Amino acid sequence: MSYINKPKFQHPELEENEIGLTRRDYEGTLTTLCGGCGHDSISAAIIQAAAEMSLEPHRVAKISGIGCSSKIPSYFLSKSHGFNSVHGRMPSVATGANLANKELHYVGISGDGDSASIGLGQFCHIVRRRVNMLYIVANNGTYGLTKGQLSATADLGSKTKSGEESLYDNIDMATLAIELGASFVARSFSGDKQQLIPLLQAGLTHKGFAFIDVVSPCVTFNNTDFSTHGYKNTWENYIALSQVDFVPMRREITTSYDAGKEKEITLHDGSVIHLHKTGTNYDPYDKENALHHINEHKKKGEIATGLLYINQSTSDLHELQDTVDKPFNRLNNHDLCPGNEVLRDINETFR
């Protein structure tokens, strides 16, 4: 029951991060999702990612649509404001929230029904507008809350628990995001914390629109052997184009890496993403290459994961619109109202 608060008790030796908070400070309410739901692993990954980064919880705003996925914001960062909005319309609410205060971190959580069907239009347009946020799709290929209908991300030929087969081509949210101009696009698996956490951290740090498509199996309705979004298929056909490490800006790099065998991506605030090579020489800066790789793996029935694409040279919505540094929600009368003398001059233009 999500309205039941978790007990406040915590282990006395729980490790504190750089701002004196423990992991518990990043948790949310108890989950009401099914036991084993991939979405709970996403919550856990976000909690760990934010705690490790020493993110101030109250400087994060969590926004979601409707569906199982959109419940996720309840289960992490209870010290953050959350907004569970309307089905498929999280992108517009997130855009408005971001316009009102450019200083916060915005995390949008959506699902495949929410973003690939009812909200596909809004998804496309928030990508185009380059809102500075992390947009996560918890992708299970099914409609959980309405008990197991196929979603638009279900692969052609994939079957529901009741045996209904998907007759139509699927929508690949990651390639769509790349094509529409997202400047950070990754794919991961809720079952692979090691990959997901650094991607979340990099996405939260990235300036611009960061998108992560997280395959997140629905244990109740879409975890069969015939489903391409179940645990079995995902584990078996999961290809990491790169292994990812994230080093936050404030932290001294203590881990030793083999400099010759990795790519280093320095984000705008000085944080670093390390990409460990996995065979192919994958170049995440190359848009065409990213699309090619994703599609090639898809043809083989494989799911390409990792940091698929990054471009740090694009402007975000506020930069495109050249807005003032001070957040809109802190502008007052003095900043906004031109006053009566100006109005007198305006009156003259209507005589």
Place this chain on the structure above:
Amino acid sequence: MPELVHSTKVKTIPKVNDFVVKFGNVNGSGSASANNMFAKAVFRMGIPVSPHNIFPSNIQGLPTWYEVRISEDSYLGRREGVDLMVAMNEQTIKEDIDAVIPGGFVLFDSSKSLNKELIRDDVTYLPIPLKDICLKEFDKIAQRQLFKNIVYVGALAAFLNIDFKVLTGLVSDQFRGKEKLILPNIHALELGHQYASENFECPLPLQLKATNKNEGKILIDGNTAVGLGCVYGGATVASWYPLTPSTSVVDAFSKYCNRLRIDPGSGKRKYSIVQAEDELAAIGIAIGAGWNGARAFTASSGPGISLMQEFLGLAYFSEVPVVLFNIQRVGPSTGMPTRTQQGDLLSCAYASHGDTKQILLFPSTAKECFELSADAFDISDRLQTPVIVMSDLELGMNEQVCDQLVWDDKRLYDKGKVLTAKELEEIEKFGRYQDIDNDGIPYRTLPGTHPNKGSYFTRGSSHDANAAYTEDGNVYAEVMDRIALKFETALNYIPQPEISGIDKNRLGMIYLGTTTSAIQEVLDSLAKKGISLDTLRIKSFPFHENIKEFIDGHDLVYVIEQNRDAQLKSLLKIELNTNEDQVHSILSYNGMLITAQHIEREILKSMPTLEATKDVPA
């Protein structure tokens, strides 16, 4: 056709500063700016004037009209019948000539002869070879077309006695920065003036005489005033989807922000305008911004408002401020997109599914568009709920004479109950939907305010006083009751109706919005027949109790509105339980602004004991 000129058979009644000039044009032919110049010239001569643009949903080639009512008595509504028709459109010339009242005038392009069946013996024709004049005087094809319009304005100056200096002044103002265009325009005006003066007895019995009635007045359209009101009211986020007749609201906001909202130090913008992918996104963006403490609005009309319904329910139930401008047009569906109606009263009053209610504001003049737009942001922030400003196409897209705009520099924005970090420190436990003040208005916090206190989860699903999800029916009902209480409190913040002479007379009238433009004319005309009525103009919804008192205090109250289904009358019945026998509907829903003549006829019809007198046009 000399036989048509100076027709001595036609009996004309001299009229000074009290007549209607109508222009029948083809859209896309450049007539709009010429016709506007005519209306503005009348305004600058100090004579009250109200132009009405009757245009098609089209860019080029279809009929368009511009109807200018001139009234020294300041009757600024539409009047039936045309005194002078400028018939420039061959597609509509028959109906345009038919619309002229006996004794009236028809100005037409006599470069081509007039079809015999168009000749009436009770009107005076004013043939001017506009095309021939322009062919002779101008070389460029575009100029030959465009200047036909300017030439007839020049001719009207001679016919109606417009001060020529006023026109040349207007041309100079209009083309400031494009000086090359000033001389040819003035030349075109002179050509028309000269032709009329040389070939006709000028001025006609219809005449303009300068007055000082427009002192302290401006000529402005409602949507421009709304855009300005949003700038003055502190809006920083505008999200919208293009839709006639609401588009010019955001155009105006953009224009004035570009001038007034640029930070002088950095050159950066203190506003954002997002042209959304549809109206759902438009209101979603505004709600997201409102939730996060910025003043935000969207502007739309019927079809867009329909799309926004779900979001309006979210904002109502999760208590997020947002301002919506509904520039009403004729529905249902696409309806008549370029005609006016008050057809969204019911669908906006209870917008969205479930038990909802929305705050509505009803401006009736451009000045009120400015004032109520700015007020809407205060009201919405104070009550933490959507506010819908209900304008219409007539008010939004037509210029009208109104008092100049004024802003009180001492006025501060009322941001409502938003807790600061310091205030959060002082309270023991924050509960987003707790009714601390017993007025139904809870306290809210903005994201990022305090590290440990004040965070909450906003949701459209049922929640308790602490914003936690609940499926407990009693808790849900408590929240709904508290929101209902908030709407009672709302009556203290939304504008009171404007009432004249309660209980003075047996009869009353209730109306709102653009219907107001006809009322004084109705009252004056009926007074001459010995009938007097009290009036009540509604300015907001939910309704104040004194509306009920007004109705109860009269034998009969006419509820006058511009829709088929008597939506205002229904709302009064639902909200105030009005007595069916005490109210009588007067309706108009042909897409044109309701006229005083129509209202008067309907009132007289309802009073069989009073004989309708002849000066009311049938």
